[in-house]
Amino acid sequence: xxxxxCHGLTVASPxxxxxxxxxxxxxxxxxxxxxxxxEAGPAHGYAIIETIKTRSGEVFDLPEGxxxxxxxxxxxxxxxxxxxxxxxxxxxxxxxxxxRAGTAALRERRKSWNRFSQAVxxxxxxxxxxxx
Amino acid sequence: xxxLIDAYIAELKRQLDFDPALAQRLVGEVEDHLREAAxxxxxxxxxxxxxxxxxxxxxxxxxxxxxAADAVDRxxxxxxxTLLVTVxxxxxxxxxxxxxxxxxxxxxxxxxxxxxxxxxAVGVAAIGWFAWRRSLMPLIVCLAALAASIIAGFVRxxxxxxDAPLAVLVPALGEFALxxxxxxxxxxxxxxxxxxxxxxxxxx
Numbered sequence: 001x002x003x004x005x006c007h008g009l010t011v012a013s014p015x016x017x018x019x020x021x022x023x024x025x026x027x028x029x030x031x032x033x034x035x036x037x038x039e040a041g042p043a044h045g046y047a048i049i050e051t052i053k054t055r056s057g058e059v060f061d062l063p064e065g066x067x068x069x070x071x072x073x074x075x076x077x078x079x080x081x082x083x084x085x086x087x088x089x090x091x092x093x094x095x096x097x098x099x100r101a102g103t104a105a106l107r108e109r110r111k112s113w114n115r116f117s118q119a120v121x122x123x124x125x126x127x128x129x130x131x132x
Numbered sequence: 133x134x135x136l137i138d139a140y141i142a143e144l145k146r147q148l149d150f151d152p153a154l155a156q157r158l159v160g161e162v163e164d165h166l167r168e169a170a171x172x173x174x175x176x177x178x179x180x181x182x183x184x185x186x187x188x189x190x191x192x193x194x195x196x197x198x199x200a201a202d203a204v205d206r207x208x209x210x211x212x213x214t215l216l217v218t219v220x221x222x223x224x225x226x227x228x229x230x231x232x233x234x235x236x237x238x239x240x241x242x243x244x245x246x247x248x249x250x251x252x253a254v255g256v257a258a259i260g261w262f263a264w265r266r267s268l269m270p271l272i273v274c275l276a277a278l279a280a281s282i283i284a285g286f287v288r289x290x291x292x293x294x295d296a297p298l299a300v301l302v303p304a305l306g307e308f309a310l311x312x313x314x315x316x317x318x319x320x321x322x323x324x325x326x327x328x329x330x331x332x333x334x335x336x
Contacts, residue, residue, distance in 0.1 A: 046165045063190035064165065068158065069198035076206070093164045 026060050032109040033060065034070045035079065035102055042097035045071060071096055079105050136182040137166045140192060147196035150327045151203060158199075165189070197331035204324045208266050211317035215257055215274055218310040222250060222278060222285075225303035229289050232300045245284035253277035268325060271318050275311070282307050 026033065037043070037051040048071070049064045074080045079102035082094050098106065141159050148155035166185050173181035189195075226246060253274045260270025286304065289296055296304075 044164070045161060046168045049165075064169070064188050065162070065190035065192075065195040066198065068162065068195065069202055072154070072158075072199065073202050076202075091164055091167070092160060094161045 026062060029113070030062070030066070030070050031074055032106065032113065034067060034074060035098065035106040035109065038080065038096060038098050038102070039106060042095045044093045044095050048096070074102065078102075136179065136186060137163065137170065140166065140186055140189075144192040144196065147192050147331065148199065150200060150324065154199060154203075162189075193331055197328060200324065200328040200331050204266065204321070204328050207317065207321045207324050211271055211314065211321050212261065212265065214310065214314045214317050215271065215278075218278055218307065218314050219250075219254060219257065221303060221310055222281060222307045225300075225307045226250065226281075226285060228300045228303055229285055232297060233289060240288075242284045242288035246281050246288055249277045249281035249284065253281065268318065268322050271314075271321065275314055275318055278307075278314070279311055282311055 033052055034048060037048045037055070040051075043051065045067055046064075049067055052060050052062070052067075071080065071082075075082055075096070079099060080096045081099050082096045084092050085095050086092055141163050144162060145155045145159050148158065166182070166189060169185035169188065170176055170181045173184055175181045229246075256270050256273045256277065260267070260274065264270050282304075285307075289300065289304070
């Protein structure tokens with residue numbers, strides 16, 4: 001695997017880590033996955049990543065930093081809102097929540113994904129075999 | 133103990149220097165994430181726990197590149213929206229100039245530039261929107277053509293010599309102000325495209 005040095009660390013490039021088929025497919029759907037991860041309620045970045053890993057059965061093991069550009073993009077689009085909170089230990093953290101537009105967008109993306117996945121599934125099963 | 137995470141945060145802030153407000157906002161969030169990830173590691177407290185948290189997070193440069201690419205999209209949208217408004221205001225200003233000057237206005241080069249440079253800008257904008265929405269070139273060509281049209285319009289109407297009515301003067305100043313705003317967006321888009329390309333290059 002290609003890797004680069006950063007502060008004495010060997011850090012794999014996100015683009016190269018994501019060469020696995022599942023991760024590569026996830027790249028195009030990251031925004032929808034993040035929206036779905038927030039469906040259960042507001043959460044901060046680390047918790048969102050953990051939710052994505054857990055709910056996907058560890059299949060979506062994407063570089064954790066890639067979730068932040070997605071969160072920022074979704075917030076700019078008005079699909080998420082965020083605010084700073086303070087943890088019991090005194091640490092400040094930004095918590096994200098779905099907006100009404102975000103909930104509607106998630107519903108729409110879910111429908112669109114269902115149509116798409118059914119079509120791909122039907123296609124990949126191969127041509128119909130007609131009875132003689 | 134906090135050395136690795138601190139160094140990473142400093143590096144991320146440096147890579148995000150194209151947007152200081154974003155850098156300021158993100159570093160606190162990322163630091164919280166990295167410290168939580170390190171603390172969740174079974175070997176915490178240790179340098180290895182921090183190292184693993186950073187490895188899972190990804191390179192600062194590549195995260196900055198994703199933010200830069202999103203910023204290019206936003207800047208391009210703003211530039212095209214400004215271009216659309218500039219075209220509309222220029223059209224209105226041209227029509228008002230024509231009404232004010234009448235059909236017997238002196239036939240010099242200025243009216244021709246005013247009209248045809250505007251038409252060229254509209255043509256390039258239409259093609260650019262459909263074919264090269266994220267490219268700088270159609271915006272530069274549109275800006276140059278609109279600038280030629282607007283300057284020719286000022287010369288044609290002799291704004292600085294004649295006593296132009298307010299209804300003609302205000303749109304003319306509006307098109308001039310929008311041209312300056314469009315120039316600002318084009319320069320900003322150029323800088324962001326260059327920054328994104330630099331961040332995406334693997335070699336420093």
